[in-house]
Amino acid sequence: MNSNNPEIAREVPGNTAVTDVSNRTIANFSQTFAPAGEEKLSKEPILEAVNLKKDFPLRSIKLFGPAQAVHAVEDTSLALYPGKATALVGESGSGKTTVARLLGRLHEPTGGEIRFHGEPVGNNHQSLRAYRRHVQYIFQDPFSSLNPAHGVRYHLARSLRLYGYAHNAHEEREQILALLERVNLTPADHFIDKFPHQLSGGQRQRIAIARVLAVRPSVILADEPVSMLDVSIRLDVLNLLLRLKEEDDLAFLFITHDIASARYFAEETLVMYAGQMVEGGPTEEVIQHPRHPYSQLLLSAAPDPDTMGHKKATNDAFDKRTGTKAQANMGDATPSGRGEPPSLINPPGGCRFHPRCPHAMPVCRQYRPERTNLGNGHWTHCFLYSKREEVSRASST
Amino acid sequence: MQVTNITNQKTASITFLGSKKDRVSSIFRAITSNPKIAFGVSVVTFFVLIAIAAPLLTPYDPNASIVKGSLPPSWAHIFGTTGLGQDIFAQIVYGARVTLMVAFVAAIGSTILQVVMGLSSAYYGGMVDEVLSLIINVFLVLPGLPLTIVLASLASASGANKNEFVIALVLLFTSWSYGARVLRAQTLSLKEREFVAAARATGESSLLIISSEILPNEVSLIASTFVGTFVYAVGAEVALEFLGLGDTSRPSWGVILYWAQNNAALIVGKWWQFVPAGICIALLCAGLTFINFGMDELSNPRLRVERPLRRHLISRKSKAVASR
Numbered sequence: 194m195n196s197n198n199p200e201i202a203r204e205v206p207g208n209t210a211v212t213d214v215s216n217r218t219i220a221n222f223s224q225t226f227a228p229a230g231e232e233k234l235s236k237e238p239i240l241e242a243v244n245l246k247k248d249f250p251l252r253s254i255k256l257f258g259p260a261q262a263v264h265a266v267e268d269t270s271l272a273l274y275p276g277k278a279t280a281l282v283g284e285s286g287s288g289k290t291t292v293a294r295l296l297g298r299l300h301e302p303t304g305g306e307i308r309f310h311g312e313p314v315g316n317n318h319q320s321l322r323a324y325r326r327h328v329q330y331i332f333q334d335p336f337s338s339l340n341p342a343h344g345v346r347y348h349l350a351r352s353l354r355l356y357g358y359a360h361n362a363h364e365e366r367e368q369i370l371a372l373l374e375r376v377n378l379t380p381a382d383h384f385i386d387k388f389p390h391q392l393s394g395g396q397r398q399r400i401a402i403a404r405v406l407a408v409r410p411s412v413i414l415a416d417e418p419v420s421m422l423d424v425s426i427r428l429d430v431l432n433l434l435l436r437l438k439e440e441d442d443l444a445f446l447f448i449t450h451d452i453a454s455a456r457y458f459a460e461e462t463l464v465m466y467a468g469q470m471v472e473g474g475p476t477e478e479v480i481q482h483p484r485h486p487y488s489q490l491l492l493s494a495a496p497d498p499d500t501m502g503h504k505k506a507t508n509d510a511f512d513k514r515t516g517t518k519a520q521a522n523m524g525d526a527t528p529s530g531r532g533e534p535p536s537l538i539n540p541p542g543g544c545r546f547h548p549r550c551p552h553a554m555p556v557c558r559q560y561r562p563e564r565t566n567l568g569n570g571h572w573t574h575c576f577l578y579s580k581r582e583e584v585s586r587a588s589s590t
Numbered sequence: 591m592q593v594t595n596i597t598n599q600k601t602a603s604i605t606f607l608g609s610k611k612d613r614v615s616s617i618f619r620a621i622t623s624n625p626k627i628a629f630g631v632s633v634v635t636f637f638v639l640i641a642i643a644a645p646l647l648t649p650y651d652p653n654a655s656i657v658k659g660s661l662p663p664s665w666a667h668i669f670g671t672t673g674l675g676q677d678i679f680a681q682i683v684y685g686a687r688v689t690l691m692v693a694f695v696a697a698i699g700s701t702i703l704q705v706v707m708g709l710s711s712a713y714y715g716g717m718v719d720e721v722l723s724l725i726i727n728v729f730l731v732l733p734g735l736p737l738t739i740v741l742a743s744l745a746s747a748s749g750a751n752k753n754e755f756v757i758a759l760v761l762l763f764t765s766w767s768y769g770a771r772v773l774r775a776q777t778l779s780l781k782e783r784e785f786v787a788a789a790r791a792t793g794e795s796s797l798l799i800i801s802s803e804i805l806p807n808e809v810s811l812i813a814s815t816f817v818g819t820f821v822y823a824v825g826a827e828v829a830l831e832f833l834g835l836g837d838t839s840r841p842s843w844g845v846i847l848y849w850a851q852n853n854a855a856l857i858v859g860k861w862w863q864f865v866p867a868g869i870c871i872a873l874l875c876a877g878l879t880f881i882n883f884g885m886d887e888l889s890n891p892r893l894r895v896e897r898p899l900r901r902h903l904i905s906r907k908s909k910a911v912a913s914r
Binding site: 340 | 790
């Protein structure tokens, strides 16, 4: 099933005659990015963001004064691998959608680099078009991501025509029907003439997924794809995405604020706070043993009937000596530190979590901690886990 | 990053969504069900048919002097004759062609200009927006009527082409900026919608996004602006011709009024020289305005008035239901 060669066309089931033509077209177009015929090592990231930074400038009313900006994303790096799903978790305003839009080239980064197959992506029309062929974006809101003036046929046909997968109406119709079957919208004939206002939320999101699949990408950036759907439909759509991931060996970036779906869907989880990455690693590891105080706070906020009694007791314990609430041990503590995320126009210096962090040290106010590897692919940006030399070096300069 | 849509998504009129068959039948239903649109469309169609069938309706040449002097209406001359002995009815039916053509050309040209300027300035933003907005604003603050009069009199003084299309051009240039501004505002709001971002993410070019994604959602606005410009064009064209700035040798409704004025018809009491033309102009403008009102009701359900279902329809429907 072409699992190691993302640049060769996906087999659209039941339509080999059509895809033979399309295979040749795709091979021509993707020469920009893929070395021909080379086996992709699963260790090499297919899409990488290196030290991304994004500031949205604000038009300030004051005549004299520094230009202000919303510092949405700061020093963010991540890597996506074929066949692997990476979840990006965080609360609203943490910058996770901005990261996805930067990766999808809907915004231009103010700093840092995006690399596809190790090569930075250019800004001109040709390279953007070639990039979009491989990297596609699923939007959060199925009610507004489809144009109400056009039907299902138009939405899917545009993707097919733009990248040369269909050259006449007959090929177009066959491929559209195959795509609808693939996303479980059957009978496909019935759906091909529908308009978005005639479809339910789950069906619209499936159309959005089909539109993305029509391009035959290697990376899918899914921005909270199930957040606006009924809970009963969410599992269906997640299972659909999982199946597509298996069949096509796609790399997934799955943005969510729901830890449970991140746990269900993704092998790796990254946690963001106020535009900065704070922790990352294998999903089970991050969820069971969160190290960064923010991750602990985030995970404790998920209602969990099993541990409710236990958590209550720990929260009330009071340490008379230091005057703070006692923490059992830094690894599994129930944190305090409720509060609001900071304003991104004037974010706190150093680690942006320090105003809310129960373990804040003077160094946290001044310097952003480097990445500390905790073993097994688990890493965090926190001075609590940095080596002593790093902390003293940072605080002495 | 979710942008909440304050604009009412359903203001895209129901007539413009759906397959071609759906659209045609829904347009037909809309026209017949809403009395305002029905009246307006029938009036406009009536005048268009008259204009097309002019030679069939009257045996007289509108420019030919048939009798001596101005005669009141009679069986031979339904609307009477002018001071030069020309049949007024013939002048009206042939003049309808000129009036409608000029107004139509002005309205179409103005609408195209509005769409191009409004949509590109809103979509491209930045410097393009600044420059185009400046142009739109300049045309907006120019006083319309004085400018129109000056331009028209320049054209007729130069004597070059006493063509009615000069008037059409003049009207075009003085009427496009208001609609362009409205379209720019609507496009600014539409371009933030997610389906535009989705089209960009799919790799569509900007031109295709403007024409295929944004434009279809603005069709109802453009249609009502077109009708409004048409009304303005009719009124302004008649005004210019009344002032003698058009081609006074070719009959059109405004020219009829010009000659009536010249012959002091009102003072002398020869009402037939201006009343028919005046009524036609008023009827045409009223019909167009009713179309606009009706289209408003179509796109904005809150403006719709509850109309009691007619009795025979109720009994027919209940019979049909009962027989199933």
